[in-house]
Amino acid sequence: xxxxxxxxxxxxxxxxxLSLTNISDDIxxxxxxxxxxxQFKCLKAEYDDQRDPAEKFVLYCGTKMLEGEHQVxxxxxxxxxxxxxxxxxxxxxxxxxxxxxxFMCCGVFFNPALNSLFARKLSIELLDQETVLKLKNxxxxxxxxxxxxxxxxxxxxxxxxxxxxxxxxxNLQQLKDINEGKDLSLTLLVPCQYRxxxxxxxxxxxxxxxxxxxxxxxxxxASSKSVGDIPVVTVSAPGDSAxxxxxxxxxxxxxxxxxxxx
Numbered sequence: 314x315x316x317x318x319x320x321x322x323x324x325x326x327x328x329x330x331l332s333l334t335n336i337s338d339d340i341x342x343x344x345x346x347x348x349x350x351x352q353f354k355c356l357k358a359e360y361d362d363q364r365d366p367a368e369k370f371v372l373y374c375g376t377k378m379l380e381g382e383h384q385v386x387x388x389x390x391x392x393x394x395x396x397x398x399x400x401x402x403x404x405x406x407x408x409x410x411x412x413x414x415x416f417m418c419c420g421v422f423f424n425p426a427l428n429s430l431f432a433r434k435l436s437i438e439l440l441d442q443e444t445v446l447k448l449k450n451x452x453x454x455x456x457x458x459x460x461x462x463x464x465x466x467x468x469x470x471x472x473x474x475x476x477x478x479x480x481x482x483x484n485l486q487q488l489k490d491i492n493e494g495k496d497l498s499l500t501l502l503v504p505c506q507y508r509x510x511x512x513x514x515x516x517x518x519x520x521x522x523x524x525x526x527x528x529x530x531x532x533x534x535a536s537s538k539s540v541g542d543i544p545v546v547t548v549s550a551p552g553d554s555a556x557x558x559x560x561x562x563x564x565x566x567x568x569x570x571x572x573x574x575x
Contacts, residue, residue, distance in 0.1 A: 315395065317334075317385070318332055319372075320397060322399060337385070345385070349366065401442055408496070411432050411500045415502045435501075443488055444486060446484035452472065459503065460507065
């Protein structure tokens with residue numbers, strides 16, 4: 314059993330805190346939302362929000378969002394007697410990201426004019442409580458086919474998000490704080506050496522490399538065979554003529570061996 318203190322940031326933030334006592338570790342986060350809903354109805358006479366708790370509530374433990382189907386015990390692996398959750402209203406922010414390739418000169422970002430005209434656009438929807446880091450990771454997932462000539466994928470270090478000509482550099486900043494909780498329109502600067510590459514072309518390159526290697530192995534084995542396969546001459550003749558013929562055959566074999574080595 315565990316006691317849970319809820320710091321209320323929902324609606325008018327009243328009451329500031331809620332207390333849930335003797336909560337089983339087996340209870341789900343969705344059930345916690347129902348308990349919070351019941352407390353609101355008891356403590357606030359004017360409360361008339363008819364939305365489902367799972368639709369309007371979102372709970373956090375620190376910076377980690379609690380999933381509705383998970384149990385309280387999943388977030389209390391240390392077995393603490395008391396936990397603190399933060400309650401927010403479930404709101405989503407739509408983020409439009411324009412992907413622009415750039416190159417840098419003298420500390421200034423430049424991008425080709427045609428590149429801006431045909432720039433790729435991403436549409437992402439995230440909770441307003443999520444951070445810039447979460448947004449960047451989501452972008453990386455959608456742009457996993459972007460690589461440079463060495464086959465290296467985009468990383469957090471190569472992503473540069475721009476909001477109204479200012480770089481968004483604080484990965485811990487919440488999305489709702491960037492534009493006062495409104496939808497976002499951002500520009501993503503990607504180094505010029507990175508571009509979208511299809512998996513088929515990558516597989517084709519790997520296949521070609523494999524075929525080249527196989528051909529090289531075949532050539533090597535053929536060379537080994539040409540050196541090792543020295544003809545053997547068998548002569549059957551009576552008396553001295555047979556001995557002379559054998560000596561001549563041995564001389565011919567030595568001559569062939571020398572030519573193969575050369």
